[in-house]
Amino acid sequence: MRYRRSEPLLAVCLCLLSFAGLVLVAPVPAAADRGDDAARAVRRAEALLENASAAARTAARNLARATASLPAAQNEVATTRGVVVATRVEAGTARRRAATARQEYGRVAGTYEVAAERVQGARERVDEIATASYMGSGFARLNVLVSAGGPQDLMDRLGLVDQLMEHERGEVRTLVGARRDARVAYDRARSAKRAAEEAEQRAVSKLRDAHAAEAAAIRARQALDSLVVARRTALGAAEAQRSTVLAQYRAAVTAERRVQAGLRSWEARAGNTTGSYGGGRLTMPVQGWKSSDFGNRYDPYYRVWQLHAGADFAAGSGTPIRSAASGRVIQAGWAGGYGRYTCINHGRLGGYGFTTCYGHQSRIYVGVGEYVRRGQVIGRVGSTGASTGAHLHFETRFGGVPRNPLNYLPGCLC
Numbered sequence: 001m002r003y004r005r006s007e008p009l010l011a012v013c014l015c016l017l018s019f020a021g022l023v024l025v026a027p028v029p030a031a032a033d034r035g036d037d038a039a040r041a042v043r044r045a046e047a048l049l050e051n052a053s054a055a056a057r058t059a060a061r062n063l064a065r066a067t068a069s070l071p072a073a074q075n076e077v078a079t080t081r082g083v084v085v086a087t088r089v090e091a092g093t094a095r096r097r098a099a100t101a102r103q104e105y106g107r108v109a110g111t112y113e114v115a116a117e118r119v120q121g122a123r124e125r126v127d128e129i130a131t132a133s134y135m136g137s138g139f140a141r142l143n144v145l146v147s148a149g150g151p152q153d154l155m156d157r158l159g160l161v162d163q164l165m166e167h168e169r170g171e172v173r174t175l176v177g178a179r180r181d182a183r184v185a186y187d188r189a190r191s192a193k194r195a196a197e198e199a200e201q202r203a204v205s206k207l208r209d210a211h212a213a214e215a216a217a218i219r220a221r222q223a224l225d226s227l228v229v230a231r232r233t234a235l236g237a238a239e240a241q242r243s244t245v246l247a248q249y250r251a252a253v254t255a256e257r258r259v260q261a262g263l264r265s266w267e268a269r270a271g272n273t274t275g276s277y278g279g280g281r282l283t284m285p286v287q288g289w290k291s292s293d294f295g296n297r298y299d300p301y302y303r304v305w306q307l308h309a310g311a312d313f314a315a316g317s318g319t320p321i322r323s324a325a326s327g328r329v330i331q332a333g334w335a336g337g338y339g340r341y342t343c344i345n346h347g348r349l350g351g352y353g354f355t356t357c358y359g360h361q362s363r364i365y366v367g368v369g370e371y372v373r374r375g376q377v378i379g380r381v382g383s384t385g386a387s388t389g390a391h392l393h394f395e396t397r398f399g400g401v402p403r404n405p406l407n408y409l410p411g412c413l414c
Helices: 008-019 037-048 054-146 151-240 242-270
Strands: 002-005 289-292 295-299 304-308 311-314 320-322 327-334 340-349 352-364 377-381 391-398 401-403
Touching (some): 054 151, 242 327, 242 352, 327 352
Antiparallel strands (some): 002 304, 289 311, 295 304, 352 377, 352 391, 391 401
């Protein structure tokens, strides 16, 4: 159960409640609030609008989901734009590198062609020498030496033969060198060709990435535009519910004032006969998980403040509800947005009457004036009144004013 303020009247009411001894404790994020931003926003909207109509809750959920999703969508658009720019740059760089690689391959391939021509020329000359040797030129040289006319003539003819043989050996060395140079040029040409092919492949891949990034950017922009339209539609629906929601908030404030007045009236009649609270932490009233905290919250859509006057514990419908401490039942029955509602006084604590209250029950097993023991089953979990699902709304009140029940329950909530 929640009450809110939206106008000066509501603000005055809350100020009066604070003056009466209301202690506000900053809410702690519930352990159950996990998941993405949109899911958390939806749960927060549901908690804020427990007292509102189904139409208002639906509008607020849609608005919360769209609003929470907007930053991520905007970031996605900005990110995809950056990716488009980056991939375009990478594609341009890859294309330039491919062009450079093609040019390098052309140059190296030309060098190899020149080297191959040198090899061919040297091979032809060596072939000619080999043919001449095979055809008997060696015998002709021997005949040149045999026919020498004297020692000096022999020496001159030997020098001529040496020159011929050195020329032949030189041609062979030229062939060997040309083949070596050609092999090196071939290896470089093959490497340059492979580099050019790889550069071409990278350029094609980067261009494909750029096209994909542009398509993703277009989709992100379309998603953001759709989200903006959805948020505008949800905002219109939420605004259409504004007057209804504010009226329900005022009714919730009135109901809260009525609860406080009833508890103070009972304490005034009981006087000092209630004794003092026995002390110690309270017993957990239900086995479940905490789904909502105590504390002030601001509804950004209807621009009103509210105080969630207790802590909510989600549990299956029909789960037993147990008295958190021994005491006297001072209220049991229907209480507007609280649904089936039970309050038990446990005596005085810190100068105030100490009371625990249990809302949204499906069944109540105790009556006003009955004394109950700690741990006794007093009702069953339900979703009566202003409730969005089966849970126990549990309160601790001092002089009728709600305080954070988590300060009085076991730290483990077990």
